[in-house]
Amino acid sequence: MNRRALDELKQQIPLLDYLQGHEWQPARQLSRGRLMGLCPLHADQKPSFLVDTSKGLFYCYGCGRGGDVIRFAELYHQVKFPQALVLLRQWRGLPPLLHETAGFYRMQLHRHPEAVAYLYQRGLRSPELIEHMRIGYAPGGCLRGWLMQVGYPLPTLCEAGLVTASGYDAYTHRLVFPLDSNLYGRSLSAAAPPHRFLPGAKGGLYAWEQVRQCPEVILVEGLFDYAALW
Ligand SMILES: [Zn+2]
Numbered sequence: 001m002n003r004r005a006l007d008e009l010k011q012q013i014p015l016l017d018y019l020q021g022h023e024w025q026p027a028r029q030l031s032r033g034r035l036m037g038l039c040p041l042h043a044d045q046k047p048s049f050l051v052d053t054s055k056g057l058f059y060c061y062g063c064g065r066g067g068d069v070i071r072f073a074e075l076y077h078q079v080k081f082p083q084a085l086v087l088l089r090q091w092r093g094l095p096p097l098l099h100e101t102a103g104f105y106r107m108q109l110h111r112h113p114e115a116v117a118y119l120y121q122r123g124l125r126s127p128e129l130i131e132h133m134r135i136g137y138a139p140g141g142c143l144r145g146w147l148m149q150v151g152y153p154l155p156t157l158c159e160a161g162l163v164t165a166s167g168y169d170a171y172t173h174r175l176v177f178p179l180d181s182n183l184y185g186r187s188l189s190a191a192a193p194p195h196r197f198l199p200g201a202k203g204g205l206y207a208w209e210q211v212r213q214c215p216e217v218i219l220v221e222g223l224f225d226y227a228a229l230w
Contacts, residue, residue, distance in 0.1 A: 006070070009085070012092055015056040015069040021091065021200040022076065026051070041065055041075050077159075090156045095181065097152060097160055098198075102178040104146050105136025105171075112137050115175060118188050123228045133177060133227060138185060140172025161198040171196065177223045179206065184223060 019040070026035035027047040039049035039060045048062035059066030065075060073084040109115055109130070115137035124130065144163050148154060157163040164170050174185035174196065185196040206226060211217050220226050 009088060009092070010056060010069055013069055013088055014053070015058060015072065016051060016053045017201070018069050018072065018088075018091065019051065019058075023199060024049075039063060087155070087159055090159055097147070097156065097162075098178065098181070098183060100147065100150065100152075101143065101162060102134055102136055102176065102183065104143060105138050105176045105183075106134060107136075108139055108142075109135065109137040109175075112139055114188065115139075118175065122224055124224070129227060129230055132230075133223070135227075136176040136178075138169065138171035138174045138176050140169045143169045143171070161200070170198075180204075186224070 016035070022040065024037060024040050026037040028036050030036055030050070033052060033054040035051045035053065036047045037049050037051070038044040038047050039062050041049075041060060042063040044060075044062055049058060049060045051058045056068055057066065058068075058072060065071075067075075070081070070084050070088065073079070073088050074081060077084065077087055079087065119125070119130065119135070124135070144154070144157060144167070147157055147162070154163065154167075158165060162170055171183070171185040173188045173192070175188065177184040177186070179202065182198050182200055182202050184202075187194050187196070205219075206223060218229065220229060
C-alpha cells in the first residue's frame with residue numbers, strides 16, 4: 001500500500017469514529033478537538049488517553065503509546081501493520097456484511113415460530129410491517145457458518161461483533177432490527193440482557209430521512225413502539 005492509499009484509508013476512518021466504534025468514550029474535553037479518556041490499551045484508572053481529533057492522533061500518558069488510527073488498530077488488536085490495515089478496511093466495509101447478516105436473519109424468522117409468536121404478542125402482526133422493517137431472527141449457532149460459507153473470514157466477523165471472541169454467534173434468541181449502520185437485537189429470553197447492539201455507532205433517529213420534511217413528527221422511544229404505531 002503506498003503513502004497516498006494509507007492517507008486515504010486514514011481519511012475514511014477518523015480515529016475518533018474508530019475509537020467510539022470500540023466503545024471508547026471521552027471523559028472530558030481539554031480544548032477544541034482534544035479529548036481525554038480512559039486508555040483502551042492498558043488498565044487505566046484515571047483518564048490518561050489523549051485524542052487529537054483534528055490531527056487523528058492519540059497519546060497515552062499512562063502507557064506512553066501513541067500514533068494514528070492504524071497504530072491504534074495494531075496495538076488494540078495486537079496485530080502487525082499489514083493485518084491492522086486488513087482490519088481497518090474490513091471495518092470501513094461493514095455495511096455489506098450487515099446487509100448479508102440481516103438477510104440471513106430475515107430468512108430465519110419464518111423458520112422459528114417462537115420468534116413470530118413474540119412479535120404477535122408485542123402487537124406486530126402485519127407481514128407488510130415485518131417486511132418493511134426488515135425484522136429478522138437470530139436463533140444463534142448458525143450465522144458464523146453461513147457467513148464463512150459465503151466468503152467472510154472469521155476475524156472480520158469478530159471485528160464486526162457478530163461473532164464473540166470464543167467463536168459463537170453474538171446474537172442468540174434475538175429478534176433483529178436492521179438500522180443504518182448497526183443491528184438492534186431484542187432478546188426473547190428474560191434471562192439475557194434485553195437490548196443489544198453491535199459495537200459501533202447506533203445511528204441517529206430511526207427513519208429520520210424519510211420524515212425530516214414532514215411538518216409534524218411523532219417521536220417514540222424504541223423500535224417496538226415505532227412498529228406498534230405503524
Ligand atoms: Zn495507555
